[in-house]
Amino acid sequence: MKVHTFEAGSLKEAIQKVKAALGRDALILTTRSYIKGGMLGIGGRPVVEVTAIPGSVVERKPRRRRRPKVERRSAPPPVAAAPAKKDNGPEFKKKASGLLKEAYALLESRESASPPVEEPAEAEPRLEAKAEAVRKVHQEPADSYTPSVSPVVAKEFTVLNSLERQMGQMKELLETMVPQVHGKQIVPVPMEYEELYRYLLDQSITEKIARDLTLELAKNCRPRGLELAELLLRITDRLENVIDASGPITRPSHGPKTVAFIGPTGVGKTTTIAKIAAILKFQEKVPVGLITIDTYRIAAVQQLQTYADIMKIPCRSVLEPLDLRRAIGDMRNYEVILIDTAGRSQRDEVKMDELTTFLNVGAPTETHLVISSTSHPKAIREVVDLFGRFRLDRLLFTKIDEAVLLGPLLEVIMKVKKPISYITTGQEVPEDIEVVESRKFARMLLGEVA
Ligand SMILES: Nc1nc2c(ncn2[C@@H]2O[C@H](COP(=O)(O)OP(=O)(O)OP(=O)(O)O)[C@@H](O)[C@H]2O)c(=O)[nH]1
Numbered sequence: 550m551k552v553h554t555f556e557a558g559s560l561k562e563a564i565q566k567v568k569a570a571l572g573r574d575a576l577i578l579t580t581r582s583y584i585k586g587g588m589l590g591i592g593g594r595p596v597v598e599v600t601a602i603p604g605s606v607v608e609r610k611p612r613r614r615r616r617p618k619v620e621r622r623s624a625p626p627p628v629a630a631a632p633a634k635k636d637n638g639p640e641f642k643k644k645a646s647g648l649l650k651e652a653y654a655l656l657e658s659r660e661s662a663s664p665p666v667e668e669p670a671e672a673e674p675r676l677e678a679k680a681e682a683v684r685k686v687h688q689e690p691a692d693s694y695t696p697s698v699s700p701v702v703a704k705e706f707t708v709l710n711s712l713e714r715q716m717g718q719m720k721e722l723l724e725t726m727v728p729q730v731h732g733k734q735i736v737p738v739p740m741e742y743e744e745l746y747r748y749l750l751d752q753s754i755t756e757k758i759a760r761d762l763t764l765e766l767a768k769n770c771r772p773r774g775l776e777l778a779e780l781l782l783r784i785t786d787r788l789e790n791v792i793d794a795s796g797p798i799t800r801p802s803h804g805p806k807t808v809a810f811i812g813p814t815g816v817g818k819t820t821t822i823a824k825i826a827a828i829l830k831f832q833e834k835v836p837v838g839l840i841t842i843d844t845y846r847i848a849a850v851q852q853l854q855t856y857a858d859i860m861k862i863p864c865r866s867v868l869e870p871l872d873l874r875r876a877i878g879d880m881r882n883y884e885v886i887l888i889d890t891a892g893r894s895q896r897d898e899v900k901m902d903e904l905t906t907f908l909n910v911g912a913p914t915e916t917h918l919v920i921s922s923t924s925h926p927k928a929i930r931e932v933v934d935l936f937g938r939f940r941l942d943r944l945l946f947t948k949i950d951e952a953v954l955l956g957p958l959l960e961v962i963m964k965v966k967k968p969i970s971y972i973t974t975g976q977e978v979p980e981d982i983e984v985v986e987s988r989k990f991a992r993m994l995l996g997e998v999a
């Protein structure tokens with residue numbers, strides 16, 4: 550008698566294979582589920598193996614009438630053919646949990662028995678009956694299969710089905726987890742650098758930057774086993790190289806230098822311009838002029854005009870792009886011309902387009918993107934994305950005095966890759982402004998209070 554072996558990903562599939570190859574009368578001898586392939590239990594795939602023989606082999610033998618096992622073992626009566634009703638209530642759960650326990654016990658006993666003991670083929674129930682037993686256990690609607698199955702076999706199928714379901718759930722879980730892991734390209738931080746990594750995260754440095762900095766340091770750092778303070782010193786060195794400081798706005802070698810300040814509303818553009826104008830005029834003795842293209846609010850124009858009046862600096866307000874060009878021409882005798890722009894929401898397309906036209910026509914020598922260090926990291930990211938449409942020459946960070954953590958700025962610096970001109974540290978004009986120094990700013994990004 551030739552025993553056929555079938556392998557499939559699930560019991561259902563295996564049975565289908567048996568039926569297709571040996572017919573509906575086929576008799577199942579053994580069933581086994583195991584993990585195939587992989588290493589050390591990782592990466593294999595669940596496999597159900599079924600051995601069976603054609604039913605005709607057995608039919609030819611004179612059949613010995615056998616009493617159903619269910620009677621001998623005083624187990625529940627044979628499975629009924631009527632469609633089973635779905636029941637997921639507490640009673641069902643209790644039963645299911647009992648069955649599961651039994652199933653595990655059975656599985657354990659099977660595993661310890663080697664080789665597995667096969668029941669004589671003639672004592673085995675038919676394939677259909679086994680399938681029916683499985684259906685009954687799982688409360689699935691029955692079809693035309695004739696029930697006659699021993700509880701032992703039913704339990705075996707319970708085990709396989711339970712395992713199959715669990716493996717399916719695990720597969721689903723893995724499928725949702727694996728792309729995320731790959732998406733983030735997570736490389737574990739060595740234990741030795743875990744403290745540094747956590748420290749960087751605590752500074753609100755983004756996870757990716759914190760990880761990259763840590764891994765880079767871990768790769769190149771000698772000697773090993775440095776204290777956190779020493780590691781931070783090395784990170785400071787690294788950031789010092791990342792932070793490009795442009796130095797202050799200075800007197801140009803020829804012609805007037807026009808510098809535009811752009812950025813979202815209320816970040817401190819006008820106040821910063823007033824500070825820079827005061828330093829240029831009173832400390833550097835540079836002739837300076839002001840232009841405002843803040844066409845939306847009279848008060849905003851007046852704000853700059855008031856500073857200009859106090860400092861006795863000429864100030865022009867313009868409403869049209871061509872006026873801007875004319876105003877710059879009119880101020881050609883001033884060495885530095887600072888241009889204030891209306892704060893605008895980066896989401897306001899109309900105003901952003903209008904600013905584009907002003908900047909195209911005015912063609913400033915330099916454009917500084919003004920970002921408040923108190924803004925939410927997400928808002929900062931959005932500002933960078935949307936103001937990135939302009940030709941940016943410098944970054945300028947305001948309200949450093951109010952910011953709790955400066956870590957989010959590192960992402961901007963790394964993304965925009967433009968030198969930083971100034972940071973502003975309060976509302977006082979002109980005192981609260983500093984020209985950026987790379988090392989000092991690196992220490993500030995790492996949490997050192999200025
Ligand atoms: N704490 C602090 N406040 C600042 C700083 N710079 C500006 N401010 C304040 O921020 C507020 C807005 O400043 P503005 O200069 O009017 O900002 P703006 O970007 O010109 O605003 P819009 O023209 O409306 O877009 C004012 O109350 C300033 O005093 C700073 O460095 N620190």
Ligand SMILES: [Mg+2]
Nearest residue numbers: 818819849892
């Ligand atoms: Mg303003």
